Amino acid sequence: MTLKTSMYVPAAFALLLTSPVLAQATDPLIDVNGDGMYSFPEVQAIMPEMTEDQFTVLDTSGDGLLDADEITVGVEAGILPVSDG
Numbered sequence: 001m002t003l004k005t006s007m008y009v010p011a012a013f014a015l016l017l018t019s020p021v022l023a024q025a026t027d028p029l030i031d032v033n034g035d036g037m038y039s040f041p042e043v044q045a046i047m048p049e050m051t052e053d054q055f056t057v058l059d060t061s062g063d064g065l066l067d068a069d070e071i072t073v074g075v076e077a078g079i080l081p082v083s084d085g
Contacts, residue, residue, distance in 0.1 A: 026071065027083040037065040043080070054079070 030042050040055045058066055058074045066074065074080035
C-alpha cells in the first residue's frame with residue numbers, strides 16, 4: 001500500500017461511520033422480513049393510523065418500499081418511530 005493510498009483508507013472509513021444510512025438501522029419490530037426496507041404492511045402493523053397516502057409521501061422513489069434514506073427522513077420528520085436497532 002502506498003502512502004497516498006494509506007491516507008485514503010482512514011478517511012473513507014470515517015466517512016462511512018458518519019453516513020446517515022449506516023446510522024439509521026431498520027427496526028426489527030417493523031422490518032419483519034429483514035430486507036432493510038419497510039413495506040406499507042410492515043409500517044401499518046405497528047402504526048395502524050398510517051394511511052397509504054402518508055406512506056406514499058415518504059416513498060419518494062415510488063417503489064412501494066421505504067429504503068434507509070426514506071426511513072431517515074421519516075424519523076427526522078417525526079412520522080416514523082426511532083429505531084432501537
